[in-house]
Amino acid sequence: MDNSLTLSEKCILSRCKDGPLITDNIAGELMCGSCGVVLSEKMEEYGPEYRTFTKEDYMQRTRTGMRSTLTIYDMGLSTKIGSKNKDASGKRLSSEMIFALNRLRVWDARSKLRSRERSMQNAFVLLNGTAAKMGLPGFVSEKAAYFYRKIKSKYPRTGRTTEALIFAALYAACRFTNTPRTLNDIAQAANIKKKRLQKSYRDIVKRLDLNLEQYDPIEFVNRLSSEVGVSEKTRRYAVKILIKARKTRILTGKHPMGMAAAALYFSGIHNNEKISQKKISDVSGMTTVTIRNRYQTLVKGIGISPLESLTK
DNA sequence: TAAGATAAGAGGGACAT
DNA sequence: ATGTCAGTCTTATCTTA
Numbered sequence: 001m002d003n004s005l006t007l008s009e010k011c012i013l014s015r016c017k018d019g020p021l022i023t024d025n026i027a028g029e030l031m032c033g034s035c036g037v038v039l040s041e042k043m044e045e046y047g048p049e050y051r052t053f054t055k056e057d058y059m060q061r062t063r064t065g066m067r068s069t070l071t072i073y074d075m076g077l078s079t080k081i082g083s084k085n086k087d088a089s090g091k092r093l094s095s096e097m098i099f100a101l102n103r104l105r106v107w108d109a110r111s112k113l114r115s116r117e118r119s120m121q122n123a124f125v126l127l128n129g130t131a132a133k134m135g136l137p138g139f140v141s142e143k144a145a146y147f148y149r150k151i152k153s154k155y156p157r158t159g160r161t162t163e164a165l166i167f168a169a170l171y172a173a174c175r176f177t178n179t180p181r182t183l184n185d186i187a188q189a190a191n192i193k194k195k196r197l198q199k200s201y202r203d204i205v206k207r208l209d210l211n212l213e214q215y216d217p218i219e220f221v222n223r224l225s226s227e228v229g230v231s232e233k234t235r236r237y238a239v240k241i242l243i244k245a246r247k248t249r250i251l252t253g254k255h256p257m258g259m260a261a262a263a264l265y266f267s268g269i270h271n272n273e274k275i276s277q278k279k280i281s282d283v284s285g286m287t288t289v290t291i292r293n294r295y296q297t298l299v300k301g302i303g304i305s306p307l308e309s310l311t312k
Numbered sequence: 313t314a315a316g317a318t319a320a321g322a323g324g325g326a327c328a329t
Numbered sequence: 330a331t332g333t334c335a336g337t338c339t340t341a342t343c344t345t346a
Binding site for chain 2: 202
């Protein structure tokens, strides 16, 4: 297992604060150990790296400091052949050499956009578009780009389509950075079948030997609460219920969103602020049936009904 | 109209062969 | 690799309050 994957989540989030340098043996990259930025002396010359549509967009996204180029297809590492026909000491080259150099320039230019790189580029266009649409922070798509690059260099032909793979990488990145998004969220935003997404995701986890923890349902409670617009009291109580439930080990193997939905439903009843199953179903993406079932496991698991008070 | 019950089916994980 | 099994979740339909 190579060291770049053992980076702690904290490193990813803190971004570039004197992180150690690490090398990725597979892709041959030298990166900042804290956030995965690829180090290259040309970095600061790069312009904005997002596609922009309006002047305001452009102004906002124009870079002010060093920024990763992981989501640019060649990471700024492609060949550069100078345009002057002089050698290192400044002397003019012979005509044969000039001819040869011109040939090289042509081929160099052509090779830069050869198929592999082109599909890489396509992938990152998809990635950036969808990540932006979902409002995901930059370090998540950086990580996704990293996973994608990695699996492509390790297994050039995975039998998966580019889009399935890049979005699966995005989901993996969400898991890795503990950014709570479900497969459904991504499938929807990316307009791709959940099944395909899931298959590719498993592929990535297996082949890159990732060890991704299951989401904590509490993350989803927070999200659901704000989407439904419940009181702070209700949100907190739902969290309390889940903390209690976690101790009884009834959470394992269940969809975290399902448990979050059930806990919120439970809490709503408890606090006299009943939220309909339908409403929770709509925002959570879980069916009302699942909410009911999880609600039952919750009641059984912690051994109290919503109308009783929660004892430590 | 919301909530609950029930049944059938899909899909994946664990485990054995 | 393939098969089986239990458990999860979904869809659909019907009933209840």
